[in-house]
Amino acid sequence: MPFKAPRGTVDIMPVEQGYWRYVEGVAAQVCRLYGYQRIDTPIFEETSLFARSVGESTDIVEKEMYSFQDRGGGGLTLRPEGTAAICRAYLEHGMHNLPQPVRLHYLGPIFRYERPQAGRYRQHQQLGCEAIGEQDAAVDVEIVNLAWRFLHRLGLGNLVLYLNSVGCPRCRPGYLVVLKDHYEPHLASLCPECRTRFHRNPLRLLDCKKDSCQPVADGAPPMLDYLCDSCAPHFQVVREGLEMLGIPFQSNHRLVRGLDYYTKTVFEIQPGGGGAQSTIAGGGRYDGLIEELGGRPTPGVGFATGIERIILNLKSQGVALPNPHASPIFVAYLGEAARRDALKLLEDLRQGGIAAVSAFGDRSLKAQLRQANALGVSHTLILGEEELKTGTVLLRTMAQGKQERVPREAVLSVAREGSLPLRGD
Template sequence: MLTTRPRGTNDFLPQETEKWQLIEKILREICEEFDYHEIRIPIFEHTELFQRGVGETTDIVEKEMYTFMDRGKRSITLRPEGTASTARAYLEHKMSALPQPVKLYYMGPMFRYERPQAGRYRQFHQFGVEVFGSSDPGVDAEVIALAMAFYQRLGLTGLEVRLNSVGCPKCRPAHRQALQQFLKQDLEQLCPDCQGRYDRNPLRILDCKNPQCQKITAGAPTILHSLCPECVDHFAAVKEYLGMAGIQYQVDERLVRGLDYYTKTAFEVVVQEIGAQSAICGGGRYDGLMESLGGPPTPGVGFALGMERIFPTLATQGIELNPEKMLDVYLVAMEEEGQKKAFQLLMDLRKMGIKAEKDYMNRSMKAQMKAANRFQVKYVLIIGADELAKGTVMIRNMETSEQKEMMVADTLNFIEKAVK
């Protein structure tokens, strides 16, 4: 049926996009304050980028990617996340020559073939930040602080930062061996996905949402008990920096995140009020990502948040977004000559940067005044028969109901000063 959208996608109507624009504005303002700069990455990439960058044992690569062959017989994938693409751009454009660290942010649609449910869609929107070039644990704390600053500016409360370290290539082998030994006797009871992960990436078994797998892995050795001295020191420093930033956190030893590229720090921001899918933001450090893409060793850290998840969280907490009024002035006119004069005045106002609108449906003056009320404008400019004959405009202040009549040139000057 051509009058319905594909499953797992959304239409955002004007009254909704105004709220989206307000959220995007807040995100941009915070990024500017934190000295992060926007990057715009392609909607699709070569499939291998995500296979190597995200990890072949992840649910994203195994089950969820929108992959197709283009006309050149190349395997192309709609981006399921933003980090791999941003890392690719850093390498391709030799951004390592820039002053380090390079601090970037992006926002836009991502695509995953998932079962649609509340707050989870097949086309969804992410905002993310990535910092390349620094292994300083203070950067880990900074990206978490940026995420929390955004949520706090929206007025959200009851948020919890869950924090863990997933180690590094030095300390993971010991944990891998201990975890495999723990799971060995119950291997056949794990779900098929986790059975496949047992040899390839057993750490990902701890992230499985299957109740049977969660029961089996209860009490499994966590990587915190296997961390090398470098990872221990890094994790301690991250916690110290978070304390200095006034950010409370809870250490969650089972938190591993769903992507293979994470090393050391992993974190989520959760809010319990929105149901089972309680994580509204997640990220961590990925010091091995650049090498997996064929680049030189380059540390990195970042996060992504699902923008659709923001709205049910706001609604649950009773927070109403109030975008700025879209219009400053509404023009009301009668008869054909009055409509022409109003149109000329409308164009002049817009050239001055004033947000203005007029009636295009030949409504009565009463109906036009009702429209002006719906727009919640401060000023209405009226051009009736009397005003048209005298070359004037009646200016009505909609807040005070005061009216004054002015010549057209004086009207423009008055509105410019009043609005700006």
């Protein structure tokens, strides 16, 4: 095997495409319903955009970015997440002049240099939605709601929504002092990672899954008790909004996220079974991000979902795909004269909007039918010398093994009347 797909990447084979078309279709539909317009940003951006937004001390920036120099010498990076680029585009195109909030969604590849494992790839697809320019907590509710409805409309069930607030620059510093005070006496019993976190990124202490750190983390004072007079009511409105919409959630004071830009609301959605790499959607508010990127203070809130993980769950939950694609018609021919006419027939069918394929080369009728069967086609058109003479074709219905002779020029209308499958896509 001379070449293989690079580590952590996969080919999405034709048999998988049904899932992808389905998820993309539902995404487009739901985004339209909620008024989130599509935007496509470049696959790569200036490296500093991500360093600035995601946070210098995050894992993503420290060790997971695909960065490179282009021939002009500039530092570029394959996007490791979606929000930063959306905010950049918001600024670049003066979208603050549009009615606020600006609702956008994107769908495309994300790149992170990580060790691959179940549900984790170096290139994967994310669908993300962002609402920029409105600080009302009702927008947080809309975003969570959108994520929740999207996953449910796909047919996923047994999902758990975790919710928290990580405060803002006004209240978080005070909380971190309290948090460190809580951890300080237990430093010796913590895992090595947590001892590092204590100094570098204390909020992440709460995220540790090591057994040794659980008691200390569980006993930590909740951020919610230290929210300021802006964040506390904001969170309350979010909770009430979700309750009003009938969206169940679990408040989880240990939910923090690995990107530095989050403020106030953060949330994750996981399948009930739990397990590693289980988060299928995550997001939150990022009120300081646009300003950090050089814009005027502008609030924002959004989420992203991983399509591969969604599909993993669609499969494990046995969600059936609607519209299994209509099979094409197979055209079989016998002899050189019929071959030429078959090519014409093939094209007539296709021009008429009917999917059609044939075998090529000098194959026996038996071989051609064998192939038609293997392809799972519903109908086969057979053209031989007899048919050429009489200006007809044989229409064979594969499942019944029955066939009828129809006039050559009637083939298209027979197909249109519905006895032959019209091509879906």
